[in-house]
Amino acid sequence: MNHHDSRSSSENEINAPLLSRREMLRLALCAPAAMALGRVGFGLDEAAAQATPAGPFKLPPLPYRPSALEPFIDARTMTIHHDKHHKKYVDELNKAVAKAPALRGKTAQELIRNLDSVPESIQTAIRNNGGGHVNHSMFWQIMEPRGGGRPTGAIAQAINGTFGSFANFQHQFNDAGAKRFGSGWVWLVSDRGQLKIMSTPNQDNPMMLGMFPIMGNDVWEHAYYLKYQNRRPEYLKAWWNVVNWDEVNKRFAASRRM
Numbered sequence: 001m002n003h004h005d006s007r008s009s010s011e012n013e014i015n016a017p018l019l020s021r022r023e024m025l026r027l028a029l030c031a032p033a034a035m036a037l038g039r040v041g042f043g044l045d046e047a048a049a050q051a052t053p054a055g056p057f058k059l060p061p062l063p064y065r066p067s068a069l070e071p072f073i074d075a076r077t078m079t080i081h082h083d084k085h086h087k088k089y090v091d092e093l094n095k096a097v098a099k100a101p102a103l104r105g106k107t108a109q110e111l112i113r114n115l116d117s118v119p120e121s122i123q124t125a126i127r128n129n130g131g132g133h134v135n136h137s138m139f140w141q142i143m144e145p146r147g148g149g150r151p152t153g154a155i156a157q158a159i160n161g162t163f164g165s166f167a168n169f170q171h172q173f174n175d176a177g178a179k180r181f182g183s184g185w186v187w188l189v190s191d192r193g194q195l196k197i198m199s200t201p202n203q204d205n206p207m208m209l210g211m212f213p214i215m216g217n218d219v220w221e222h223a224y225y226l227k228y229q230n231r232r233p234e235y236l237k238a239w240w241n242v243v244n245w246d247e248v249n250k251r252f253a254a255s256r257r258m
């Protein structure tokens with residue numbers, strides 16, 4: 001199956017930092033509209049999204065095999081996480097959006113950034129399932145087989161500048177993830193250009209608070225329980241072995257164009 005053909009406009013926006021040649025071409029066709037708006041980066045994606053019919057949201061394919069992140073994340077966890085959990089968020093998001101035709105042209109990111117403009121009757125559904133869709137679409141992309149190691153590029157310098165060292169950053173990130181009570185996410189965000197570590201409950205995304213998520217780890221039990229059971233700190237530590245720093249750098253660059 002061709003991954004690029006299966007992507008909807010909403011996923012193009014979500015995966016904006018990782019553009020295929022085909023997607024670049026599609027975006028280029030919309031460039032005049034974006035230029036008219038005087039915006040670059042995410043503005044381009046929004047222009048592209050608005051130029052195409054919304055259609056239902058689609059589950060993006062995993063960019064690698066479910067076993068590719070072993071031994072750090074096991075294949076069964078990846079399969080259930082992607083094929084069942086992420087799929088459910090997408091299905092429920094589509095059900096919610098179908099109840100509000102006025103929202104049909106919007107991307108998932110636009111929906112969660114502007115929850116106040118969503119009809120109250122479906123606000124919780126959009127918050128949970130739109131958030132779930134955006135969060136997981138990012139999550140698969142910022143991991144890769146044979147990933148990990150030390151950060152590279154601009155994000156490496158920014159981490160050192162803000163947190164003193166990569167080790168300090170990892171320690172604070174893991175700590176915030178371990179302390180998130182119940183289900184949620186731990187994030188490195190850009191808050192108006194300032195790097196911060198934070199965590200959110202449920203499927204909330206930093207965009208709901210006007211911040212940009214540069215990277216995030218899923219600390220719901222479904223992300224680690226089969227292999228790590230109650231040992232969330234062990235999962236948090238192991239996760240650094242699969243981080244895709246190229247993708248994180250692309251997201252960092254995107255945050256600076258906003």
Ligand code: MN3
Pocket residue numbers: 081085136218220222223
């Ligand atoms: Mn999850």
